[in-house]
Amino acid sequence: MNSSGKSPDSSSEKDIISDLQSRNMVVQLAGGDELTAHLAEGSRVVYCGFDPTASSLHIGSMVPLLALKRFQMAGHKPIALVGGATGMIGDPSFKDSERKLNSTDIISDWVEQLKPQLSQFLDFDCGENSALLVNNLDWTQDYDVLSFLRDVGKHFAVNAMIQKESVKQRLEREGEGISFTEFSYMILQSYDFAELNKRYDCTVQIGGSDQWGNITGGIDLTRRMHQNQVFGATLPLVTKADGSKFGKTESGTIWLDPKKTSPYAFYQFWLGTADADVYKFLKFFTFLSAEQIDEIEAQDKASGMKPQAQGILAREVTELVHGEQGLSAAVRISEALFSGDISSLTAEDLQQLEQDGLPCSTISSESNGIVEVLVATELAKSNKMAREFIGNNAVSVNGQLVADQDFALTQEKALHTQYFVLKRGKKLFHLVKLVV
RNA sequence: GGAGGGGUUCCCGAGUGGCCAAAGGGAUCAGACUGUAAAUCUGACGCGCAAGCUUCGGUGGUUCAAAUCCACCCCCCUCCA
Known part of the structure; x- marks a missing residue:
């Protein structure tokens, strides 16, 4: 010894x-x-x-x-x-x-x-x-x-x-x-x-x-x-520059267990890091050298554009915790949802999203009112909140803004006869499958 | 065991009979602006489409009316034994 x-x-x-x-x-x-x-x-x-x-x-x-x-x-x-x-x-x-x-x-x-x-x-x-x-x-x-x-x-x-x-x-x-x-x-x-x-x-x-x-x-x-x-x-x-608590979001703590926080949600969490925190976090949470990180910071400052640091941080940490597979799944979902035209996703793409860990639920044609579905998917806590979100133009289905509280997720509106991609706010997505 | 102080909506915290779904702050959420950032501004923040309903440790009671008064109980804190 x-x-x-x-x-x-x-x-x-x-x-x-x-x-x-x-x-x-x-x-x-x-x-x-x-x-x-x-x-x-x-x-x-x-x-x-x-x-x-x-x-x-x-x-x-x-x-x-x-x-x-x-x-x-x-x-x-x-x-x-x-x-x-x-x-x-x-x-x-x-x-x-x-x-x-x-x-x-x-x-x-x-x-x-x-x-x-x-x-x-x-x-x-x-x-x-x-x-x-x-x-x-x-x-x-x-x-x-x-x-x-x-x-x-x-x-x-x-x-x-x-x-x-x-x-x-x-x-x-x-x-x-x-x-x-x-x-x-x-x-x-x-x-x-x-x-x-x-x-x-x-x-x-x-x-x-x-x-x-x-x-x-x-x-x-x-x-x-x-x-x-x-x-x-x-x-x-770890503290955040704005004083709010690190590691918490509306949906709660960011866990390492992929069953509690999906690699996608994990990746998104890091991607949302504030500029004021991101270089510090790179030092804390990655194995990039301090010199490399300083270099990244210098480049971001010089470019005057959207910094690259958050992307690097999200990739590094997600890979560290969830491996290459977890990272690529997270990136796939993120790209499909944030950069693509949702309505052009193929049925295979949508299935892949489900497998990659995008939150997903099933609804029947009897209970397909938008308010009801928002609550069922936990995108809204209550009917009241669901209506408020709709009123605020915060809800979209398959890329289309929903303005009508009586909107129904019917088969005709579904992608590939059964899929809906619900979005509440800027970043929260949920995949819904219609079962007839 | 004794004396005193407390338990209020996610958190802190005001409220001591009607004007209380309950001040203020924080956190959170949405919208605008942006870069899936920050800051800022606007709005929301018990449930309900609404009428209204259910909340202020618990249970009973007084009252036209209770978070607020009374009784008992539970829990926490301080000091004394």
């Missing part, structure tokens, strides 16, 4: 920390120059934890996950930790209220769903620095309370814990409190670091900048329990 003395992959010109810094991806460093030297000395073991808070990771988790990959590419050994234990407790860091606990069944189900997602970006078969996937439940579930309190708890001063910025505002916030359960989260995560240090000689932990308190907690604990110096680095939490 000793770290090998091998030097990191010589293909990386810069050291990993400088590389991350040039991408503006380093918020805080615990150890600073010492950490840089530590990483330069050889292949190190780096970990990042991901708690199961849903059945899929979302794009917010991609920054640390891809950072792990960057470390691996620089010759270090990444450990992706899935928080089977910590997920049962709930991280209070910078959360303004106590969260309700999910059942243990649900959490273990989520853990299983997260594993392949965590694995897909890392290389598990590349010799010395092959990635590792671990679950912190493995070393906590059989730890009895008394031993834990004596062996681990004793190293924590509550005085220090309540000073952590991550829980301070929660403690001070009027009308909110924090349970002992959530308060203990820091101890569990700290223990993870110490345990990984012991088991795998892990010496570096990375995480979002909200994890700073938990990471430094782990550094302290590792020193106290194992007398080892370990390090930490935090990555930026």
